[in-house]
Amino acid sequence: MNPIRITLAALAIICCAAGCVAPQTGSEPASIDAKAAAALSSSFTSASPEWQQRLVQDEVQKQCSAARGKLTGDLASAIVQSQQATLKYPEGGLMGDWKSGEKVAQSGVGLQFSDKPGTVPGGNCYACHQISKAEIAHGTIGPSLLGYGKLRGQSEAMQKYTYGKIYNAQAYMPCSLMPRFGHKGILNEQQMKDLTALLLDPASPVNQ
Amino acid sequence: MNKNIVAAAASLLLGAGGIALAQDASVEDSIAAYREMLADDNPAELWEIKGREFWSKKRGPKNASLEACNLGLGSGMVKGAFAQLPRYFADAGRVQDLEMRLVSCMIDLQGLSRAEAEKNHFSTDNDASDIEALVAWIASESKGAVIAVPQTHPKEKEAYAIGEKLFHFRTGPYDFACSTCHSTSGTRIRLQVLPNLTEPAEAKPIFATWPAYRVSQGTVRSMENRITDCLRQQRMPLADYGADVITDLTVYMGVQAAGGQMAAPGLKR
Known part of the structure; x- marks a missing residue:
């Protein structure tokens, strides 16, 4: 050859x-x-x-x-x-408990090789966003979410948009820097519902 | 009427923005003040003393010191050498950062095995690191030198191109790349100000101050350690010590910082 x-x-x-x-x-x-x-x-x-x-x-x-x-x-x-096309919504409402949502927003652990196996990942939302007035140790990579629900209301469409944005931010903004929390299996349904409530519930510190 | 509403809304928005900015500025000022307070008294000096001693200490099967080690400017030339690393070394056939160069010298000059040479490369609470001490001293010998990571050998150019690529390489469960946090100016993660490393003006002071004494960890940390920890937070696996991706990213950052003035060891959170 x-x-x-x-x-x-x-x-x-x-x-x-x-x-x-x-x-x-x-x-x-x-x-x-x-x-x-x-x-x-x-x-x-x-x-x-x-x-x-x-x-x-x-x-x-x-x-x-x-x-x-x-x-x-x-x-x-x-x-x-x-x-x-990746968006999936749970049955029976999208609004969870804002108090649990605040904990998810604060927690930055999960999916690192240094985390103990079985660690429940947080959303680490404060790393990038201002969310409540009380937490001054917030990042500025993403927009401020202060007054998010007050400005937008709590309509079903707004709930769906908010949950969807947490589930997969790139369904709305291609190449967004925000992790696709639902699509990549970082957060579970309940955590995403709780975050939706943190942003939209009139009683949440976000909307005070 | 409409005009009034718009004007009122605009003034509200501006007002809120102003308060947020003032708050951000005061937070950053207090961090800067803390850094300034400690700057004259960097504990890294203790590591530098230890590193200087370690450089001259004979050890290994060949009972030799590192004094003949060539850091790129010739055998035993330490002054200013760190400001021109990583670089291509013909005897190694590859681009090496300071730490990989030290490991090569320990193997070649002292006759240590790779495992022995790399032992305790990042110190733990129980085990101090000789390499952390060495990098602290060698970096201090480049204080004031102009950063000039070479781009002459084809392998050096290639390392830069790969490093640039990796800097923007989004992957893993969070879609993170280095660029996620380090390609926009004026942002923070929590309270930590993030340098935009794609901007030479911002890359210079950062590259100039690694290795650094880390107050939160109570030890000097090397650039290998810093990048390994960035990759951890990106949800990447644990990188090998001296991994190609670390060298390539270091070359990328070093070339971005060309013309800056070395001031390491730095002092960091």
Whole structure:
């Protein structure tokens, strides 16, 4: 067999492999994408296969990374559409208990390798948002949510929007920095209902 | 009538914004004041003394010190070397940060195994780290030096390109990347001000002050430690010590910070 042909065949395989991992919207050479993927797969050798899965991007993560978070036009609409399709609402009302919601908003633990197995993840909402006047140790990455329900009311449509936004923020804003708490299984239904109540309940400190 | 409502709403919004801004400013001022209060008296000096001694101490099967170690500017040249790391080392065939370079020197010069060389790389309550002491001293020998992480060798350029890619690589259950917190100016997580590391002006003072004495941890922490902890909070798995992703991200940040003035060890929360 012709050695040049073997080389060409091998090259074709390598190029295809590189092409397959490259995001469609990326502007860098595919080789850097392939090398970044290789760096990732060699950097966490003590991780279990389950944890290794965290290094594999889903389609939304791929697109938002390649676009540096600034996705526009058809690609942006496509994400909103695909993420809208992920929304799931529980039976029997979306408003939980705001007091429990406040605890979920305060808790920043969960899903880190340093957490004890079985730790119930929090929403860590205060890391990024101002929520109540009392908590001054709030972040500013996301918008202030002070007076959220007072401004918007508690209609069924508003409850659905609020729960949906917590469930999957990218169903409304493509490449949002906010974790997709329901879609990625970070928070459970009750926690998301409690957060919905924290934001909307007229008795919640958010609306005082 | 409509105009009045709009004007009233606008003044309400502005008023609320003003109060929030004033509150944010006072919180940040008090953190800055605390840092200033401690700055003249950085406990990292104790680590520097220990690191200097450790550099000259003979150990390992070859009973040698690290004094002949080449940190990039020539054998035994420590002054200013840290301001130009990570860089490509021909003998290692790869780009290395300070810690990986020290590990290589321990293996080559002292005859230690990799496991022995990397032992206690991040100190715990019970075990002090020789490497933390070494990085504190070596960093202090670059105080005032201009940050100039080299971009001449193809592997150095490649590390930057991969690092830039990884910086924006969103993944894991929370969709987080470095850029989630570090690509916008003027934001905070809880009370911690977040530097926008894509902006050279903000990257310079950050890169200049690692390694740092961490008040909350009571020890000097290295850049490897800092990035490993960022990845933990991103819900990534535990990174290997000296992992490629850490070197690549360090090169990215170092090049972003080019022209800054080294002031490590820093003093951090």
